[in-house]
Amino acid sequence: MQIGLIGGGNMAQAIIAGALRVALCPLADINVSEPDPTCREKVAALGVFAHWDNADAARRADVLVLAIKPQIVPVALASIYNAVGPDRPLMISIAAGKRLAWIEAQLPAGCRVIRVMPNTPFMVGAGMSVLARGTQATDSDMAIARRIFAAGGDVLELPESMFDAVTAVSGSGPAYFYRLVELIADGGEKCGLPRDAAMQLAVQTLIGSARLLAESNAPVDELRRRVTSPGGTTAAALASLDSDQFAAIVERAIAAATRRGAELGDQK
Numbered sequence: 643m644q645i646g647l648i649g650g651g652n653m654a655q656a657i658i659a660g661a662l663r664v665a666l667c668p669l670a671d672i673n674v675s676e677p678d679p680t681c682r683e684k685v686a687a688l689g690v691f692a693h694w695d696n697a698d699a700a701r702r703a704d705v706l707v708l709a710i711k712p713q714i715v716p717v718a719l720a721s722i723y724n725a726v727g728p729d730r731p732l733m734i735s736i737a738a739g740k741r742l743a744w745i746e747a748q749l750p751a752g753c754r755v756i757r758v759m760p761n762t763p764f765m766v767g768a769g770m771s772v773l774a775r776g777t778q779a780t781d782s783d784m785a786i787a788r789r790i791f792a793a794g795g796d797v798l799e800l801p802e803s804m805f806d807a808v809t810a811v812s813g814s815g816p817a818y819f820y821r822l823v824e825l826i827a828d829g830g831e832k833c834g835l836p837r838d839a840a841m842q843l844a845v846q847t848l849i850g851s852a853r854l855l856a857e858s859n860a861p862v863d864e865l866r867r868r869v870t871s872p873g874g875t876t877a878a879a880l881a882s883l884d885s886d887q888f889a890a891i892v893e894r895a896i897a898a899a900t901r902r903g904a905e906l907g908d909q910k
Contacts, residue, residue: 643667643786646703646731648696648718649710650676650685653736656765657707658688660793663767675699700725705786708735712906715740719748728752732783734790736760738809739906742776742802754778756787759805760794761812769795770812774802806907810899818895823848 645667647654658672672690675698676682686692693699700706700722710718715737726733726749733755735745742757749755755776763769771791775784784799791797800808823844830840855862870876 643671644702644704644731645672645790646699646706647672647674647709648699648706648722649708649714650674650678650681650692651709652762652765653760654707654709655685655688656769656794657709657790658685658690660764660767661790664789664793666789666793673699673702696721697725700731703731705790706731706733707790708733708737710737712737712739715745716748719745723749726750726753728754728778732756732779732786734758734787738813739903739909741805741907742774746776746778752778754780754783756783757802757805758787758791759808759813760791762816764791764794767794771795771797772805772808772812773797773799774805775799806900806903807896809903810896814899818892819848 643666645661647657654674654676658674661667661672662669669689670691674682674685674690674692675694675696676685676692677694682692682694696718706722706726708715708718715735728750733745733749733753734757735755736758738759740757742755745755745757746753756779757774757776758771760771761769764771769791771794773784773787773791788797788799823841826844826847827837827840830843831837835843855865858865860868870880
């Protein structure tokens with residue numbers, strides 16, 4: 643399978659690493675079109691063919707991944723219009739906010755398109771990717787997309803109508819956890835911990851809690867109860883969070899991100 647990528651940034655490099663990790667194809671079968679010389683050199687150092695010719699990348703590919711920022715997508719699609727068709731390549735877009743119907747309208751009739759919302763933990767093999775199929779994509783196409791993105795973590799298929807909420811939860815979600823770690827470390831430091839110790843405690847607690855949640859058969863509320871002794875320190879902290887309307891704060895944040903995703907999707 644020949645894999646092409648338009649864009650050679652961090653996510654593209656993570657996709658390349660994942661493809662190699664699960665032996666999707668040899669290095670010689672991957673080509674990346676990237677305009678920035680520094681980034682192109684970095685991609686070439688991985689052992690793949692790196693150049694700057696979007697149309698050539700499309701012609702070489704059985705699967706072509708649009709790994710570029712949303713504002714670049716219109717120009718990129720115009721540059722490959724005469725190099726793609728219904729037979730090949732399968733098009734996979736990870737550009738946030740660009741909807742399937744809009745992408746399909748920029749391409750020749752019959753092109754097969756799949757939209758994917760990955761997140762940045764994909765870069766360390768712990769990502770969450772959500773797939774939505776376009777009108778022409780087949781079950782076989784979806785299976786190929788699953789293989790590519792399963793190399794970087796978990797994969798879920800959902801209707802595109804849910805993608806604004808998906809973006810709010812998993813696409814933007816890493817930033818929420820990073821912010822929480824910052825705040826926990828700040829709180830620990832204000833209570834007397836050295837900064838580096840407070841950060842280490844916060845980071846490892848997040849990692850360990852997430853791993854326990856993922857590997858345990860217990861529901862999340864049960865795991866929370868196991869940590870919360872009546873009248874203890876955890877109970878005092880959770881009571882403080884409740885009094886400050888922590889649940890409402892998080893709910894409003896997810897709703898705000900979902901609304902913004904819808905607004906971006908309406909932009910052409």
